[in-house]
Amino acid sequence: MRQQVAKLAGVSEATVSRVLNGVGPVKEATKQRVLAAAAELGYVPNALAQQFARKKSGNLGVVLPHMAKVSLFSTYYFSEMLSGIGSEVQASGNDLLLLFREADQPRNYVSLFQSQKIDALIVLGAREIPQDRSALEELAQDGYPFCVLNQRYGPRGGESPFLTVDADHWSGSQEAVRHLIDIGCSKIAFINGPEQYSNSIDRREGYLSVLAQSGLPIEQRLMLTGNYSRKSGYELANDLAVLIQSGRADSVFAANDRMAIGAMQGLREHGLEAGRDYAICGYDDADAARMASPQLTSVAVPFQEMGRKAASLLLGGDNAGVDALRSAVLPVQLVARESTGVRQRRSK
Amino acid sequence: MRQQVAKLAGVSEATVSRVLNGVGPVKEATKQRVLAAAAELGYVPNALAQQFARKKSGNLGVVLPHMAKVSLFSTYYFSEMLSGIGSEVQASGNDLLLLFREADQPRNYVSLFQSQKIDALIVLGAREIPQDRSALEELAQDGYPFCVLNQRYGPRGGESPFLTVDADHWSGSQEAVRHLIDIGCSKIAFINGPEQYSNSIDRREGYLSVLAQSGLPIEQRLMLTGNYSRKSGYELANDLAVLIQSGRADSVFAANDRMAIGAMQGLREHGLEAGRDYAICGYDDADAARMASPQLTSVAVPFQEMGRKAASLLLGGDNAGVDALRSAVLPVQLVARESTGVRQRRSK
DNA sequence: TGACAAAATGTACGCGTGTACATTTTTTTT
DNA sequence: AAAAAAAATGTACACGCGTACATTTTGTCA
Numbered sequence: 001m002r003q004q005v006a007k008l009a010g011v012s013e014a015t016v017s018r019v020l021n022g023v024g025p026v027k028e029a030t031k032q033r034v035l036a037a038a039a040e041l042g043y044v045p046n047a048l049a050q051q052f053a054r055k056k057s058g059n060l061g062v063v064l065p066h067m068a069k070v071s072l073f074s075t076y077y078f079s080e081m082l083s084g085i086g087s088e089v090q091a092s093g094n095d096l097l098l099l100f101r102e103a104d105q106p107r108n109y110v111s112l113f114q115s116q117k118i119d120a121l122i123v124l125g126a127r128e129i130p131q132d133r134s135a136l137e138e139l140a141q142d143g144y145p146f147c148v149l150n151q152r153y154g155p156r157g158g159e160s161p162f163l164t165v166d167a168d169h170w171s172g173s174q175e176a177v178r179h180l181i182d183i184g185c186s187k188i189a190f191i192n193g194p195e196q197y198s199n200s201i202d203r204r205e206g207y208l209s210v211l212a213q214s215g216l217p218i219e220q221r222l223m224l225t226g227n228y229s230r231k232s233g234y235e236l237a238n239d240l241a242v243l244i245q246s247g248r249a250d251s252v253f254a255a256n257d258r259m260a261i262g263a264m265q266g267l268r269e270h271g272l273e274a275g276r277d278y279a280i281c282g283y284d285d286a287d288a289a290r291m292a293s294p295q296l297t298s299v300a301v302p303f304q305e306m307g308r309k310a311a312s313l314l315l316g317g318d319n320a321g322v323d324a325l326r327s328a329v330l331p332v333q334l335v336a337r338e339s340t341g342v343r344q345r346r347s348k
Numbered sequence: 349m350r351q352q353v354a355k356l357a358g359v360s361e362a363t364v365s366r367v368l369n370g371v372g373p374v375k376e377a378t379k380q381r382v383l384a385a386a387a388e389l390g391y392v393p394n395a396l397a398q399q400f401a402r403k404k405s406g407n408l409g410v411v412l413p414h415m416a417k418v419s420l421f422s423t424y425y426f427s428e429m430l431s432g433i434g435s436e437v438q439a440s441g442n443d444l445l446l447l448f449r450e451a452d453q454p455r456n457y458v459s460l461f462q463s464q465k466i467d468a469l470i471v472l473g474a475r476e477i478p479q480d481r482s483a484l485e486e487l488a489q490d491g492y493p494f495c496v497l498n499q500r501y502g503p504r505g506g507e508s509p510f511l512t513v514d515a516d517h518w519s520g521s522q523e524a525v526r527h528l529i530d531i532g533c534s535k536i537a538f539i540n541g542p543e544q545y546s547n548s549i550d551r552r553e554g555y556l557s558v559l560a561q562s563g564l565p566i567e568q569r570l571m572l573t574g575n576y577s578r579k580s581g582y583e584l585a586n587d588l589a590v591l592i593q594s595g596r597a598d599s600v601f602a603a604n605d606r607m608a609i610g611a612m613q614g615l616r617e618h619g620l621e622a623g624r625d626y627a628i629c630g631y632d633d634a635d636a637a638r639m640a641s642p643q644l645t646s647v648a649v650p651f652q653e654m655g656r657k658a659a660s661l662l663l664g665g666d667n668a669g670v671d672a673l674r675s676a677v678l679p680v681q682l683v684a685r686e687s688t689g690v691r692q693r694r695s696k
Numbered sequence: 697t698g699a700c701a702a703a704a705t706g707t708a709c710g711c712g713t714g715t716a717c718a719t720t721t722t723t724t725t726t
Numbered sequence: 727a728a729a730a731a732a733a734a735t736g737t738a739c740a741c742g743c744g745t746a747c748a749t750t751t752t753g754t755c756a
């Protein structure tokens with residue numbers, strides 16, 4: 001096939017290759033002849049052979065936890081990051097290989113590189129558990145290019161053992177809690193997610209630091225733990241209702257929107273209405289925040305940007321703001337809405 | 349590398365290949381020696397070379413519309429289908445290549461096959477527009493294996509020009525409308541999405557057929573069109589409010605949950621409450637349906653199953669219920685909730 | 697035990713590129 | 727105008743695997 005193109009253009013196959021890849025010096029006239037011949041014959045290079053010859057698959061792998069039926073995570077979260085990764089991958093002329101990780105199954109990331117199926121890897125949904133950490137350490141050991149998204153393994157603000165792109169959940173939580181304080185709350189309950197996720201830890205620390213700064217007491221009974229699902233928030237509402245009705249809590253900061261919405265639903269069944277009987281702030285600013293009623297105050301996380309950043313770090317040589325500590329931390333932003341008493345203007 | 353394995357096992361490279369691929373007759377003892385040698389040396393076959401030699405990439409391509417910032421679609425929809433596809437792909441030992449399609453960009457699906465990047469293709473988010481249809485016709489012309497998901501190109505219930513996996517949105521809409529009638533509604537407004545999507549057409553026809561069956565009048569002013577976004581539902585609430593307040597409508601059937609929720613929000617601003625002043629039924633049974641308040645009655649679509657089915661049609665030879673008409677149509681199911689006056693039992 | 701069939705293994709090569717190196721053509725320099 | 731340098735093109739081969747075919751070993755039957 002390539003041979004036919006070469007013949008039609010009156011050149012050698014090597015020249016065809018050079019023209020199509022834009023490498024090496026080629027006379028303009030020759031180039032045009034080759035391109036014309038290729039177009040005429042409808043020649044499309046065999047990507048498999050190219051990859052083989054180049055020893056590059058051109059694939060960026062993305063592993064994400066396989067959520068069987070009920071997803072612990074907001075699908076929003078992953079969709080957005082994937083979308084960001086996708087746009088960057090496309091712009092770089094690469095492809096995106098989607099890899100699902102079964103919960104139990106051992107993580108064999110290294111063989112993905114050994115088999116050359118992928119040139120680089122982005123890991124989503126990683127946690128601070130031995131299996132995850134050791135799998136990543138193995139990758140780092142062998143020097144493969146990979147990036148962990150939305151999870152931190154080193155100390156916050158310190159040097160990271162792996163390349164990481166995260167959001168500033170510490171500051172985001174501070175903003176959230178300060179906002180609650182600003183609107184007059186002083187007894188802020190906190191629904192966190194499992195601390196296997198570094199951003200749960202970051203949120204807790206953000207929460208605690210603002211309480212300390214503001215001279216508010218830290219009370220264990222105000223700190224609850226769910227699993228980031230709506231249902232867990234719903235169930236914790238029973239505890240929250242007691243706290244609120246007894247005057248021991250006047251507001252809630254939830255570590256994500258789903259738990260916040262679940263809590264609102266549960267509290268409603270206790271006759272407690274967000275924005276009236278208590279204030280509540282979620283996290284992520286997922287679509288659901290705007291769909292809830294009252295609309296949920298939340299902390300917007302730039303998931304798309306995070307995905308884009310991770311991909312560009314691996315694909316291009318975009319090392320802006322990363323070098324030393326091996327981690328990029330993107331800013332988040334509070335979005336105030338009805339659930340903390342901020343009425344929205346219409347048509348939004 | 350493979351050579352070293354062969355040497356260590358005391359066999360030829362061909363035998364190593366045979367053992368690792370499980371082809372051809374191999375003496376048990378030899379097999380064990382080879383496996384041991386491969387394990388000892390940590391040999392991982394080069395996937396690129398394998399693909400090249402086999403002339404198969406082992407990749408199932410999945411194209412999905414690239415939704416820049418605001419997604420017209422519920423991300424839920426795509427996440428679920430992707431998840432279903434993913435589980436099937438994994439089970440079959442293949443990989444999933446994710447391909448984003450820019451809105452304007454011409455669809456060049458054929459070259460994906462010509463370059464052998466993919467062995468089969470699943471198309472998500474296709475519409476009845478010339479670009480989409482012709483791109484698919486080109487694929488069909490050349491005999492490439494592909495499957496269109498959640499979109500129909502032939503007549504409903506008739507022969508399909510392409511392999512298709514869809515859900516029975518006609519019956520689903522009938523169920524929804526019948527449910528509204530069952531609870532006492534007789535003036536049912538309908539918010540549909542763009543008719544470029546066949547399932548919008550199916551829903552309209554389902555809606556109309558039940559009205560006809562029930563001897564209810566068909567009124568154009570009750571039939572509105574949004575674009576499947578929450579915002580469009582929100583904006584249409586102004587029209588709905590007039591209809592409801594004037595007594596010309598007593599309920600709403602929305603073609604998806606997002607529009608339904610938007611409408612509920614908009615109507616609330618007009619003092620109208622779902623489940624009290626009017627009934628409303630959504631479609632998709634996305635997470636959001638359960639997060640809305642009141643919780644939204646909706647039609648559950650088996651997106652995961654659909655994805656799984658499409659993948660298994662292309663990967664395995666699973667032709668169950670498809671052969672003649674080239675299309676599989678999966679059943680949907682109504683889930684009644686508070687928005688049509690059905691109170692939910694607690695702890696769900 | 698010999699002849700023959702079947703099983704097991706080895707040998708050799710193609711798959712379609714990219715590219716190092718050799719060669720030819722063109723341009724520049726003296 | 728000859729020599730040298732630079733640009734353009736051609737030749738040849740490796741990449742790592744799967745597999746058709748040739749060969750050897752093992753098993754079977756008379």
